[in-house]
Amino acid sequence: MRDFRRKRSVLSALCLLVITSFVLIACSAPPPAAAPPPTTASAGAATAPAESTTASAQANGPFVLLDWAGFELPEYYPTFTEKHPDVAPEYAFFAEDPEGFAKAASGFQFDLVHPCISYWELYVSEGLIQPIDTSRLKNWSGVSEKLAAYGMIDGKQYFVPYDWGFESIIYRTDKVKTPPTSWADLWNPEYKGHLSMYDSGEAAHIITALALGFDPWNTTPEQDEQIKQKLLELKPNLLNYWSDSTEVSQLLASGDAWVIASAWNDAYVTAKNEGVPAEYITPKEGRVGFLCGYAISSKTKNLDLAYDYLDALLEPEAIAAMGNTNGYGISNIKAIPLVDPELVAAMDMDKPEILESTQFYRPLDDAQREQFTSMWSEIKAAP
Amino acid sequence: MENRSRITILMLPPALWLVLLFIVPLGIMAVFSFREGSFGAEREQFTLENYQHFFANRSYLNLLGTSAWIAFQTALIAVVLSYPLAYFLSFRAGEARVTLLTILIVPAWTSFLLRILSWKLILGSGGVLNTFLLSLGVIQEASPLLIYSRAAVVVTLVYVWIPFATLPIFSALERIDRRLLEAAADLGCPPWEAFLRVTLPLSLPGVIAAFFFVFIPTLGEWVTPALVGGAQGIMYGNLIQDQFVRALNWPLGAIMSLVLMALVLVILIIFNRFIRISDLAGA
Numbered sequence: 001m002r003d004f005r006r007k008r009s010v011l012s013a014l015c016l017l018v019i020t021s022f023v024l025i026a027c028s029a030p031p032p033a034a035a036p037p038p039t040t041a042s043a044g045a046a047t048a049p050a051e052s053t054t055a056s057a058q059a060n061g062p063f064v065l066l067d068w069a070g071f072e073l074p075e076y077y078p079t080f081t082e083k084h085p086d087v088a089p090e091y092a093f094f095a096e097d098p099e100g101f102a103k104a105a106s107g108f109q110f111d112l113v114h115p116c117i118s119y120w121e122l123y124v125s126e127g128l129i130q131p132i133d134t135s136r137l138k139n140w141s142g143v144s145e146k147l148a149a150y151g152m153i154d155g156k157q158y159f160v161p162y163d164w165g166f167e168s169i170i171y172r173t174d175k176v177k178t179p180p181t182s183w184a185d186l187w188n189p190e191y192k193g194h195l196s197m198y199d200s201g202e203a204a205h206i207i208t209a210l211a212l213g214f215d216p217w218n219t220t221p222e223q224d225e226q227i228k229q230k231l232l233e234l235k236p237n238l239l240n241y242w243s244d245s246t247e248v249s250q251l252l253a254s255g256d257a258w259v260i261a262s263a264w265n266d267a268y269v270t271a272k273n274e275g276v277p278a279e280y281i282t283p284k285e286g287r288v289g290f291l292c293g294y295a296i297s298s299k300t301k302n303l304d305l306a307y308d309y310l311d312a313l314l315e316p317e318a319i320a321a322m323g324n325t326n327g328y329g330i331s332n333i334k335a336i337p338l339v340d341p342e343l344v345a346a347m348d349m350d351k352p353e354i355l356e357s358t359q360f361y362r363p364l365d366d367a368q369r370e371q372f373t374s375m376w377s378e379i380k381a382a383p
Numbered sequence: 384m385e386n387r388s389r390i391t392i393l394m395l396p397p398a399l400w401l402v403l404l405f406i407v408p409l410g411i412m413a414v415f416s417f418r419e420g421s422f423g424a425e426r427e428q429f430t431l432e433n434y435q436h437f438f439a440n441r442s443y444l445n446l447l448g449t450s451a452w453i454a455f456q457t458a459l460i461a462v463v464l465s466y467p468l469a470y471f472l473s474f475r476a477g478e479a480r481v482t483l484l485t486i487l488i489v490p491a492w493t494s495f496l497l498r499i500l501s502w503k504l505i506l507g508s509g510g511v512l513n514t515f516l517l518s519l520g521v522i523q524e525a526s527p528l529l530i531y532s533r534a535a536v537v538v539t540l541v542y543v544w545i546p547f548a549t550l551p552i553f554s555a556l557e558r559i560d561r562r563l564l565e566a567a568a569d570l571g572c573p574p575w576e577a578f579l580r581v582t583l584p585l586s587l588p589g590v591i592a593a594f595f596f597v598f599i600p601t602l603g604e605w606v607t608p609a610l611v612g613g614a615q616g617i618m619y620g621n622l623i624q625d626q627f628v629r630a631l632n633w634p635l636g637a638i639m640s641l642v643l644m645a646l647v648l649v650i651l652i653i654f655n656r657f658i659r660i661s662d663l664a665g666a
Contacts, residue, residue: 199629239613240531240613241614254508255508380622
C-alpha cells in the first residue's frame with residue numbers, strides 16, 4: 001500500500017513536470033510570424049476632439065501606421081505633434097516586409113505604411129495605396145531625385161522615400177588571404193565553409209546575376225537557369241544563411257564566417273566599434289541598395305493627417321535624428337549636414353559616386369517575387 | 384445515466400478546443416493548398432498546379448527524407464541514452480528518484496532558445512570544443528562546421544529531448560512487477576538475462592513511446608536547424624516556415640505541411656501493426 005501511494009505520487013509529480021515543461025517550451029518558442037494578431041502600440045487614439053485647432057485636419061478614428069519597430073519615436077515627427085497635439089499615432093509593427101504586406105492585404109486598417117522597395121509594386125497592384133500629391137509636402141524639394149524616381153509607379157508618385165542603406169560584402173581582414181573585390185569572388189574556393197549569405201531569394205538572384213554580368217532585373221529564362229546552377233555551385237562555400245544584422249555581427253566577431261554577402265552597413269559600423277578586423281567593400285559591379293518609404297492607404301479616413309505626418313518625417317532635423325539613431329541613409333539631401341559626420345563617412349553619403357553605381361532593389365511584380373522565392377526554396381532544399 | 388452526462392460535460396471543453404483550434408484550421412489549410420495564391424484574385428482561383436510543382440520538384444521530397452533521417456537519428460540516440468538513465472532512476476535511485484527526476488527536468492524550465500543558443504558557445508569557432516581540440520593539436524584551425532552542420536542539429540536536439548525521452552521509459556519501468564525479477568532470480572536466471580528477457584520486453588512500449596515522442600516533433604523542427612544547422616543542416620520545417628513568412632506562398636506551405644502530416648501518419652500506421660498505439664499511453 002505504501003509502495004502504491006509512493007508510485008502514485010511519483011507519477012503525478014512526473015505529470016506535473018511534463019506539463020510545466022511543455023507549457024514553458026511553448027511559451028519560450030518564438031511566436032509564429034505567419035499571421036500574428038494586430039499588435040497596436042500606443043493606445044488611447046484620438047477621437048476628433050472639439051477643441052482641435054486646425055479645421056482642415058481632424059482624426060476620424062485612430063490614426064494608424066503599419067511600420068517597422070523603431071520608427072515610432074516621437075523625435076522623428078515633432079512638427080506633427082506640434083500641429084496635432086491631440087492626435088496620438090498608433091503603430092502596428094511588422095518584422096519582415098512579407099508580413100506587413102500580408103497584414104495589409106488581408107484587410108488590416110491603416111493610414112500610412114512603410115514597406116521597402118521590393119514590395120512597393122505589390123501594394124499598388126493590390127490597390128492598397130493611393131498616389132501622393134507631392135505639392136502638399138513642403139519638404140518634398142529636399143528629397144533626392146534619384147530616390148524619388150524609384151517611388152514612381154505607373155507614372156505616379158506612390159511612395160515617399162525615407163530611409164535607405166547598402167548591401168555589400170564584408171570580410172575578416174585577418175582570415176582572408178585574397179580579399180574579395182567583386183560579387184563573383186564569393187565563389188572563391190578559399191572561402192569554403194566560411195561564407196554567410198542573406199536568407200533572401202531576391203538578394204541571391206541579384207548578386208548572382210551581377211556576378212555573371214547579367215542585368216538582374218531583366219533576365220531571360222535561360223539566364224535564370226544559369227543563375228540557379230551558379231547558386232548551386234556556391235553551396236560548398238556556404239556556412240549558413242543570416243537573417244538580421246545582429247547575426248551578421250556575431251558571425252563576424254566569432255570568426256565563424258570570414259565573408260558575409262549582402263551585409264548592411266550598420267553591421268560594418270558595429271564591427272568597427274567592437275574592434276573586429278573587417279572591411280566593407282564596393283564590388284566592381286556596384287553595391288546593392290535597399291530603400292524604404294511611406295505610402296498612404298487607399299482607404300484612409302485621415303488623409304490630411306497622413307500628409308502632415310509625411311511632411312513631418314521629411315523635416316530635416318527629424319530625418320537627421322532618424323539617421324543618427326538607426327544608422328541608415330536619409331532621403332532628404334538637405335538634412336545631410338545635420339547628420340553625424342561619422343555616420344556620413346560610414347554610409348559614404350559624401351561620396352555620390354558610390355550611390356551612383358549602387359544597384360537599388362526594384363519593385364517586384366507577382367511573377368518575379370514567385371520566381372525568386374521558389375528558386376530560393378529549391379536552392380535551400382538542395383543537398 | 385448521470386455518470387454519462389457528467390462525462391459529456393467534462394469532455395465538451397477539450398472536444399471544442401480540438402475542433403476549433405485543430406480540426407478547423409487543418410481544414411482551412413487543406414483548402415489553401417488548392418488556392419492559386421495567398422491574396423487577392425488568385426485567392427479565389429482553385430488549382431492543382433501547386434501539387435504538381437511540389438511533386439515535380441524532387442528537392443522538396445529529398446529534404447523531407449533528409450529531415451526524417453535526422454529525426455530518426457535524434458530519436459534513436461535520445462532513446463539509447465535515456466534508457467540507462469530511466470533504468471537507474473527506477474531500479475537504483477530509491478527514495479531520491481523524485482529529486483533526481485526534478486533535476487533532470489530543471490534545464491527544460493529555462494528558455495528553449497537559450498538552451499539552443501548556448502550550444503553555439505560550445506560548438507562555435509571560438510567555442511569550448513574548438514579551443515579544446517586546438518590545444519590538443521587534433522585540429523590545426525578552428526572549424527565552424529562543428530556548429531553549422533547536420534551533426535550539430537542532431538547533438539542539440541538529442542540534448543533537448545533526453546529528459547522527455549526518459550519519462551515514458553521510466554514510467555514503463557515503474558510498472559514492471561518487481562516480483563517477476565525475483566522469480567527469474569529464483570529460477571537461476573542471471574541478472575543480464577533477466578534484463579533481456581523480462582525487463583526490456585516489458586519496457587518496450589515505453590521505449591517506442593519515447594522514440595515517437597522525439598521523432599515526431601523533430602521531423603517538423605525549424606528553430607534548431609535555423610540557429611545551429613547552417614546551410615547543410617536545413618530541415619523541411621525551415622522550408623515550410625519560409626513559404627509562410629518570406630515567400631508568401633501559403634498554398635505551397637500548406638501542401639508541405641499536409642505531406643509532412645501524411646508521412647507521420649503512415650509511419651504511425653505501420654508501427655501500429657506491431658505495437659498498438661493505445662499500449663503506448665500505458666493503458
